[in-house]
Amino acid sequence: MRFLILRLLTHSELGMFHEYRRQGREGSKQRAVNFDWDVVDRVFPAAKDSDVIEMELQYDTDSGVAVSHQRLKRQDKNWRLEGNCPKDECYRFVMPGCLFVMEIEAGSTPAVGAWAVFPAEHEVTQAILADGESSRLAKSAMIALHDEEGSQTWQTLNRARPDLFTVPKKVVNDMNAAVKPSSNGVELAPNPARLVAILAAVGHTMPSAVADLVDNAISADATEIAIHFGRPDAGHGRWMSIADNGSGMAPAVLAEAMRIGSNSDYEANSLGKYGYGLKGASWSQAKIFTVVSKPANAPVHHLTWDVDDMEGWRAKADPLETWEEEASLIQNHGTVVIWKEMRPPELMPAARGLDPYSAEVRLLERHLALVFHRFLEGKAAGRKKVRITINKIPVEPNNPVGHPLTEQYDAKTVRIPTADNDGKVSVQAFLLPTEDQIAAFHPDSESARRAVELIGLHGKRNETQGLFIYRHDRLIKWGGWHQMWETNDEKTKLARVVVNFDAVLDDAFKINISKQIVQLPLQLQAEIKTLAKVARTDSQRKYRKPRTSTTTAPGSSASPTGAGSNSVSTGKPVKGSQTSPAPGNSSSPAPVPKIGVKEVKTEKFVWKVTKTLTGSLDIQVSELNPDLAALIKQIQSDPHALAHLAAFLGKLDDTEAQQKLIAGRDA
DSSP states (O other): OEEEEEEEOOGGGGGGSHHHHHTTOOOSOOOSEEEOHHHHHHHSTTOOTTOEEEEEEEEEETTEEEEEEEEEEEETTEEEEESOOOOOGGGTTOOTTOEEEEEEEOSSSSEEEEEEEEOTTSHHHHHHHHSGGGGGGGTOSEEEEEGGGGHHHHHHHHHHOTTTSOOOOOOOOOHHHHEEEETTEEEEOOOHHHHHHHHHOSOOOHHHHHHHHHHHHHHTTOSEEEEEEOOTTSSSOSOEEEEEOSOOOOHHHHHHHHSTTOOOOOOTTOSOOSSOHHHHHHHHHEEEEEEEEEOTTSOOEEEEEETTOOGGGOOBOOOOOHHHHHHTOOSSSEEEEEEEEEOOOSSOOOBTTBOHHHHHHHHHHHHHHHHTHHHHHTOSTTOOOOEEEETTEEOOOOOTTOSTTOEEEEEEEEEEOOSSSOEEEEEEEEEOOOHHHHHHHSSSHHHHHHHHHHHTTTSOGGGSOEEEEEETTEEEEESBOTTTOSSOOGGGTTEEEEEEEOGGGTTTTTOOTTSOOOOOOHHHHHHHHHHHHHHHHHHHHHHHSOOOOOOOOTTOSSOOOOTTSOOOTTSSOOOOSOOOOOTTOSSSOOOOOOEEEEEOOOSSOSEEEEEOTTSOEEEEEOTTOHHHHHHHHHHTTOHHHHHHHHHHHHHHHHTTHHHHHHHHHHO
16 A cells, blocks of 8 residues: 655645745645545545544655654545644745655555655656656646556655655566577567566456456355455555355465466356456456465465566465464365455545445445345356355345346347357346336335335446346346447336356357456347347336336235246236235325426427426427327316326337328428
């Protein structure tokens, strides 16, 4: 957790220096340097807005380098560096545009580091601002560079001020040793650190990288997977462990697993693919990772890859530190992966009421709850039920079509020919309930709100309509209609299509290394589009018509149509028994929504029926069809007639009748 923080000082911050005030140049009474909130979030992700971040910092004085206890304290939107206002004359040069630089090791409490100020015309300032590492200063008043992100800046600072700024970690240069003449050319082994940097850039986020290791655990028949994401300020920096109770690996098997492009034999339903997930996922997040493993009735053993110490491509087996041994205890059998010196995301997640570290934990939980929901539910074919915990808290499954009111359509199996044998793809469309139906179904507003959050995948439901693609019951891609429809229509947001395939089709589907990119063959897209059209049309009807409550209330004897109903071969949603009205509506007619009528001048449509945020309907009528405009004037005082007309116009929209009317008028 080592960072360089850069800031170009402004006039209002220079009051921190007594000398600046003595010269009469102070423009405000501020006595601190501002620290932007996003920088503090990245450097100190476990700090809450109410916390005070303590630091022991070196700095320049007239008598040489000294150490002072300073702190970061939240004020308004940003933080301020307080606790030390130097009186030294060596700061006579400070003025707006000076470069403030802080080196900070944030992996312990208090944090330790050093800071210095360089004049705008100083060669250090000029060199740092001329390097691309400082480019984000053009948009931000302050930036934080983590470890290798600031390698050139660190070297510049260390050359100028080795008493304050440390020497960057030196990567072993084994280029000479890697060049070995032979009788038929030259053997050129790759530079380990540079190759690792390339291999790590596979597009993983922290949650997707963890999911890759969960894949390995499940493939090893694990039923318990315990993830521990350590507080980054607890003394060991940013680290994580992923432990499982799988079969474990013998020493030779572990050695092969640590090899890049390992020659692994995958079972037919394995979640692995290239023999790369362990290394690629780990290197995408951490500079050092250790794998500890123990087969049944065998001793524990481990190997470590350290990006800064990979000379000769030798994985190390040095003794573990005490805390690492505690984090990797294995009872009978299993495997533990420890990531150390993890890279923080450039932009930390933000969530109301949560510090960035807690927000990261929540994002990880949500990702695993969705991706592995079938395993968590015990519904993955040929697999035992899996339990995943994060910091000892169980991950609850989030089935994207699992709400009891979700309607399901006929499932269809599509055969895709390959060079060796045919692959099978299961395709099934689903229709989600509306928010009104969810609210009527659940007994209280909080459980209804939670259900809406889950079914919307904690985001906008419009962005999560479309395909949910599974590989061996593991969700690998979701949302959007791929090449079948270019945009997500608001009125089709209730439609989802589940696609499940196995590893036989990996090549046909062009699955990439991180298993996050899928290209569906044209033949399969045509089959999916046929099934999806029905669900999309039903979503449009459900969205447009005035909503009346026909949902079975909790506790009623009737069963709602749901994802658990039995399918029939009709191509339509499976119908359950007759549903009962919601409580309080058993004897009264459905309420008529409030309907507004508006005449507009446009040539883009003849009519438009929309639903407002308050639940009322708006009917807009253009002058393109005088008969319709006259009819609405005749019945606008009758809300029931307007409701029937609105429903009828919505159905006409499904047939694209409006476009035909406009086209006929233009012909």
